[in-house]
Amino acid sequence: MRSLSSFDSPEKGxxxxxxxxxxxxxxxxxxxxxxxxxxxxxxxxxxxxxxxNTVTQNLVANAQLAFGGSAAMVYMPDEAxxxxxxxxxxxxxxxxxxxxxxxxxxxGMDEAHSQHKPWVLDPVAVGLGELRSxxxxxxxxxxxxxxxxxxxxxxxxxxxxxxxxxxxxGHARGVDSCDSVDSAYASAISLARCTGEVVAVSGEVDLVTxxxxxxxCTGGSPLMEKITGSGCALGGVTAVCAAVSDPLSAALTASLxxxxxxxxxxxxxxxxxxxxxxxxxxxxxxxxxxEEISSADFRVEQVSE
Amino acid sequence: MRSLSSFDSPEKGxxxxxxxxxxxxxxxxxxxxxxxxxxxxxxxxxxxxxxxNTVTQNLVANAQLAFGGSAAMVYMPDEAxxxxxxxxxxxxxxxxxxxxxxxxxxxGMDEAHSQHKPWVLDPVAVGLGELRSxxxxxxxxxxxxxxxxxxxxxxxxxxxxxxxxxxxxGHARGVDSCDSVDSAYASAISLARCTGEVVAVSGEVDLVTxxxxxxxCTGGSPLMEKITGSGCALGGVTAVCAAVSDPLSAALTASLxxxxxxxxxxxxxxxxxxxxxxxxxxxxxxxxxxEEISSADFRVEQVSE
Amino acid sequence: MRSLSSFDSPEKGxxxxxxxxxxxxxxxxxxxxxxxxxxxxxxxxxxxxxxxNTVTQNLVANAQLAFGGSAAMVYMPDEAxxxxxxxxxxxxxxxxxxxxxxxxxxxGMDEAHSQHKPWVLDPVAVGLGELRSxxxxxxxxxxxxxxxxxxxxxxxxxxxxxxxxxxxxGHARGVDSCDSVDSAYASAISLARCTGEVVAVSGEVDLVTxxxxxxxCTGGSPLMEKITGSGCALGGVTAVCAAVSDPLSAALTASLxxxxxxxxxxxxxxxxxxxxxxxxxxxxxxxxxxEEISSADFRVEQVSE
Numbered sequence: 076m077r078s079l080s081s082f083d084s085p086e087k088g089x090x091x092x093x094x095x096x097x098x099x100x101x102x103x104x105x106x107x108x109x110x111x112x113x114x115x116x117x118x119x120x121x122x123x124x125x126x127x128n129t130v131t132q133n134l135v136a137n138a139q140l141a142f143g144g145s146a147a148m149v150y151m152p153d154e155a156x157x158x159x160x161x162x163x164x165x166x167x168x169x170x171x172x173x174x175x176x177x178x179x180x181x182x183g184m185d186e187a188h189s190q191h192k193p194w195v196l197d198p199v200a201v202g203l204g205e206l207r208s209x210x211x212x213x214x215x216x217x218x219x220x221x222x223x224x225x226x227x228x229x230x231x232x233x234x235x236x237x238x239x240x241x242x243x244x245g246h247a248r249g250v251d252s253c254d255s256v257d258s259a260y261a262s263a264i265s266l267a268r269c270t271g272e273v274v275a276v277s278g279e280v281d282l283v284t285x286x287x288x289x290x291x292c293t294g295g296s297p298l299m300e301k302i303t304g305s306g307c308a309l310g311g312v313t314a315v316c317a318a319v320s321d322p323l324s325a326a327l328t329a330s331l332x333x334x335x336x337x338x339x340x341x342x343x344x345x346x347x348x349x350x351x352x353x354x355x356x357x358x359x360x361x362x363x364x365x366e367e368i369s370s371a372d373f374r375v376e377q378v379s380e
Numbered sequence: 381m382r383s384l385s386s387f388d389s390p391e392k393g394x395x396x397x398x399x400x401x402x403x404x405x406x407x408x409x410x411x412x413x414x415x416x417x418x419x420x421x422x423x424x425x426x427x428x429x430x431x432x433n434t435v436t437q438n439l440v441a442n443a444q445l446a447f448g449g450s451a452a453m454v455y456m457p458d459e460a461x462x463x464x465x466x467x468x469x470x471x472x473x474x475x476x477x478x479x480x481x482x483x484x485x486x487x488g489m490d491e492a493h494s495q496h497k498p499w500v501l502d503p504v505a506v507g508l509g510e511l512r513s514x515x516x517x518x519x520x521x522x523x524x525x526x527x528x529x530x531x532x533x534x535x536x537x538x539x540x541x542x543x544x545x546x547x548x549x550g551h552a553r554g555v556d557s558c559d560s561v562d563s564a565y566a567s568a569i570s571l572a573r574c575t576g577e578v579v580a581v582s583g584e585v586d587l588v589t590x591x592x593x594x595x596x597c598t599g600g601s602p603l604m605e606k607i608t609g610s611g612c613a614l615g616g617v618t619a620v621c622a623a624v625s626d627p628l629s630a631a632l633t634a635s636l637x638x639x640x641x642x643x644x645x646x647x648x649x650x651x652x653x654x655x656x657x658x659x660x661x662x663x664x665x666x667x668x669x670x671e672e673i674s675s676a677d678f679r680v681e682q683v684s685e
Numbered sequence: 686m687r688s689l690s691s692f693d694s695p696e697k698g699x700x701x702x703x704x705x706x707x708x709x710x711x712x713x714x715x716x717x718x719x720x721x722x723x724x725x726x727x728x729x730x731x732x733x734x735x736x737x738n739t740v741t742q743n744l745v746a747n748a749q750l751a752f753g754g755s756a757a758m759v760y761m762p763d764e765a766x767x768x769x770x771x772x773x774x775x776x777x778x779x780x781x782x783x784x785x786x787x788x789x790x791x792x793g794m795d796e797a798h799s800q801h802k803p804w805v806l807d808p809v810a811v812g813l814g815e816l817r818s819x820x821x822x823x824x825x826x827x828x829x830x831x832x833x834x835x836x837x838x839x840x841x842x843x844x845x846x847x848x849x850x851x852x853x854x855g856h857a858r859g860v861d862s863c864d865s866v867d868s869a870y871a872s873a874i875s876l877a878r879c880t881g882e883v884v885a886v887s888g889e890v891d892l893v894t895x896x897x898x899x900x901x902c903t904g905g906s907p908l909m910e911k912i913t914g915s916g917c918a919l920g921g922v923t924a925v926c927a928a929v930s931d932p933l934s935a936a937l938t939a940s941l942x943x944x945x946x947x948x949x950x951x952x953x954x955x956x957x958x959x960x961x962x963x964x965x966x967x968x969x970x971x972x973x974x975x976e977e978i979s980s981a982d983f984r985v986e987q988v989s990e
Contacts, residue, residue, distance in 0.1 A: 402834060433758075433760070435746055435756075436746075438743055439743070464763045465690030466766060476758055477760060477761050477787065478760050478761075505757065508767045509759075509761050509767055512761075600979075605750075606751060607747060608743060608746035608750060608756060609743070631733070650955070653751065653968030653970075653972050654750065654751045654967075654971050655747075655751070655963065655966065655968040656964050656968050658747075658766045658964075
């Protein structure tokens with residue numbers, strides 16, 4: 076099990092700290108680290124550039140800014156390399172595929188990997204189309220620091236990567252998940268063990284795992300399914316957190332922030348539907364304190380072999 | 381005149397039900413069908429994929445989700461076919477043309493047509509540019525189930541299709557309409573008779589026709605012209621409705637929903653301009669009851685030959 | 686110094702009125718002209734088409750509409766020429782570069798230049814990538830009527846154009862400015878003298894100059910940095926103003942409108958963060974009176990040689 080006390084500081088390249096340390100990953104140490112992650116994002120305004128989908132990139136950028144980070148979206152291959160170099164983390168969201176992605180997504184993954192910068196993959200709608208499948212298959216060679224997806228995408232990506240737990244047929248219907256987070260448990264563990272990194276599956280219950288420990292968190296609101304891009308925005312905020320923290324704490328911090336912000340926003344008296352919910356949600360991402368996020372409910376379990 | 385009592389259930393492929401039934405299309409039967417359409421969308425969350433414009437696709441998707449449907453936007457030709465197959469209706473909005481649209485728009489139209497799935501065309505800015513004209517000319521071969529547009533676009537599309545009532549010169553100034561819905565009456569009827577399907581022209585007064593019956597509805601708010609993509613979003617919601625209903629009821633349901641939601645939103649005390657209007661409008665699309673939509677004002681007329 | 690009383694009316698092609706008039710550009714004459722610009726935009730709803738970035742184009746269009754103008758975004762080279770012809774001003778925002786921009790940005794600049802239509806350049810992230818640099822280098826041949834940018838971009842663009850005051854290395858980190866407006870003073874003057882037109886640098890203090898006079902304005906809110914595209918939207922509204930006014934008054938009107946709208950929005954009791962701020966900001970752009978904008982604080986200085 077990974078020791079939290081021994082992860083590298085961001086300056087030393089936190090994402091490559093695959094230590095085989097045996098110290099226990101306790102709930103308390105995680106809570107401390109979550110609060111630190113939020114504080115460091117707000118102090119440092121880290122840039123996490125993206126190749127992301129055109130439908131939701133405005134919300135992704137606004138969520139990254141509201142949470143305290145900085146955003147920049149690119150399409151060209153040389154700009155993908157340039158923005159990886161300029162930033163401290165990178166985010167690839169496969170939501171909408173354009174022809175130029177054949178070069179730029181590979182350039183971005185390669186640059187992040189060779190520069191040892193954390194990068195987050197959101198394999199949206201994995202299974203739809205040749206180029207999308209080809210790019211997501213290649214992602215295995217540049218293992219993403221954090222895979223953030225819904226349950227159907229976790230199962231389908233594990234299948235595409237020919238991991239035992241997956242199902243190459245995919246379960247997704249367009250961009251929606253048709254599977255529960257529970258059903259993606261084995262796929263998530265397999266993906267995390269394959270990359271040696273972290274997988275975060277969001278749904279009614281969120282699951283975050285490094286292949287050894289599984290953390291469950293709840294919260295949010297059914298209204299999050301009624302605004303396009305809430306998952307994409309979570310990927311973007313995860314990348315911002317990964318710029319300053321170890322992958323497990325980064326994925327957990329972002330998931331909890333979205334759970335708390337979603338729950339709080341849905342309870343506001345001025346929220347009557349998805350329009351006012353999105354407004355209140357962005358406000359919450361901006362105003363939530365490190366303590367509000369780090370004290371949210373989650374549960375830590377060890378993966379039984 | 382089409383009989384409403386005999387339209388096919390969605391499972392049987394409602395869009396090809398061009399029955400020559402002579403039963404009267406009454407206001408009462410329409411109101412019943414409108415309420416059913418709203419209920420079925422909310423019960424079934426039908427996916428209506430799109431090739432749509434980059435400026436407004438976020439609002440299109442959010443409107444589709446708020447109303448109860450599901451959304452997915454694509455660019456690649458094979459993904460256009462894939463999302464038609466995965467969904468129950470399809471939407472093509474010509475607002476922004478990219479080079480890849482030369483293949484993907486044709487692929488999408490062809491797939492929808494050969495799979496007998498309803499598809500909605502919004503011929504935004506018809507007349508601007510070679511590729512846009514070429515694609516919109518080709519649309520005639522894969523007749524759209526519903527053409528949704530403003531008055532200038534109806535006149536220009538009828539012209540591009542060389543129908544008598546149209547004007548190939550076009551009247552549009554960019555994406556705006558410079559013509560009243562009345563002036564597009566003949567073009568709308570011609571387009572509907574050419575496709576054998578439905579045309580919906582929106583403006584201060586909306587006109588929905590199947591070439592035999594014309595339905596007029598009013599409502600909305602001048603603020604709808606002050607948010608980009610209210611027309612595009614109407615096209616997207618029309619596609620969601622077409623996934624569960626006959627084309628005429630689908631087009632009418634979506635138009636009325638926008639009229640009622642726009643009118644209600646503009647009257648909210650918290651609405652002071654286009655920013656707060658858009659928020660309240662999405663909330664209204666989400667909260668409006670089937671009865672509020674089906675009891676809205678409209679007027680049915682038979683087309684005199 | 687340019688005389689304000691002698692600028693051409695929009696019908697006569699205001700942007701080419703580089704008169705060598707010696708009358709004084711006074712604060713009073715500017716205030717009169719600002720109020721007129723706002724009134725003319727609202728009376729005439731001028732179309733300012735754009736090639737703009739995919740992340741923020743929805744906000745750009747909504748800001749243009751809220752302020753009283755009309756918007757249309759294009760990608761194809763022939764559509765760039767077509768929308769320049771259909772409109773009264775044009776806007777190029779380099780935020781996200783796509784392969785087709787190699788042709789379409791040049792087509793748009795060339796068409797605006799040869800048609801003597803005012804055009805606004807926002808050289809977002811100048812320095813990132815080959816194609817972006819090539820296009821922004823070429824912009825010098827079709828001198829933009831107004832360059833609107835942040836301080837880092839002004840310094841980097843002056844460098845790219847090999848003006849003495851600039852720095853080709855660039856200071857930008859992604860899309861953010863790392864320089865104060867003061868530090869861009871010399872670059873802004875150089876750019877304005879090179880084009881013979883106007884440069885507007887936005888930041889905590891905004892600087893608008895025609896190379897002879899410098900106008901400083903303040904206002905806005907720190908929340909403007911927390912919504913993506915506030916600068917892009919300012920470029921779009923500047924283009925709408927340039928459609929009806931001389932370049933200096935246009936740039937100043939748009940900057941003041943954003944300063945006042947930002948300040949007012951941030952003070953609203955319902956604004957709690959960037960989500961509600963963006964909503965209130967768009968409402969303010971829509972409701973601000975010509976007098977509220979023209980009476981905002983600014984300071985006029987003559988450039989010492």
